[in-house]
Amino acid sequence: MNYYEILYIVHPALEGGHLQDITKSVDELLEKNGAKVKVQDNWGRKRLAYPIDKQNYGSYILTQFESDGKTNNAILKDLDHNSNVLGSLITKIEKSELITKKDKKEETPAEETPTDETPAEETPTDETPAEESPAEEGLSKDTDSDEKKSKEKD
Numbered sequence: 001m002n003y004y005e006i007l008y009i010v011h012p013a014l015e016g017g018h019l020q021d022i023t024k025s026v027d028e029l030l031e032k033n034g035a036k037v038k039v040q041d042n043w044g045r046k047r048l049a050y051p052i053d054k055q056n057y058g059s060y061i062l063t064q065f066e067s068d069g070k071t072n073n074a075i076l077k078d079l080d081h082n083s084n085v086l087g088s089l090i091t092k093i094e095k096s097e098l099i100t101k102k103d104k105k106e107e108t109p110a111e112e113t114p115t116d117e118t119p120a121e122e123t124p125t126d127e128t129p130a131e132e133s134p135a136e137e138g139l140s141k142d143t144d145s146d147e148k149k150s151k152e153k154d
Helices: 017-032 072-080 101-112 134-153
Strands: 002-010 036-052 055-067 085-093
Touching: 002 017, 002 036, 002 072, 017 036, 017 055, 017 072, 036 085, 055 085, 072 085
Parallel strands: none
Antiparallel strands: 002 055, 002 085, 036 055
């Protein structure tokens, strides 16, 4: 058995209970095709990269499951016929990439924690001029001679 994840986008008009009904129907579809659902993660409503069916937003749902992979095309075909699902994609993942409950808990506080935007104190720096390199000295001599010429003209 291999591990897969399906990311599907649900029509933005469906929220709350209707969204849960769609996710349950997708889970049932996966189980009907011999998959074992491991993790489901609702990413929320997000702007689409390009309009799909004249929609600019959609609710992203990620579901990770275990399957033999033979029925993945049938799952995608069934989702294509569902008018509430704007798009879907199944990718193969490694077992180490499965999201755990611990991972979900770590993500939530990080998103909610406000960032402290107070500027850091500036440390005083030593502002002694650096020594001129030979190339710079040649340039400064030319400028010195230019200054002398302009003074002679006056």
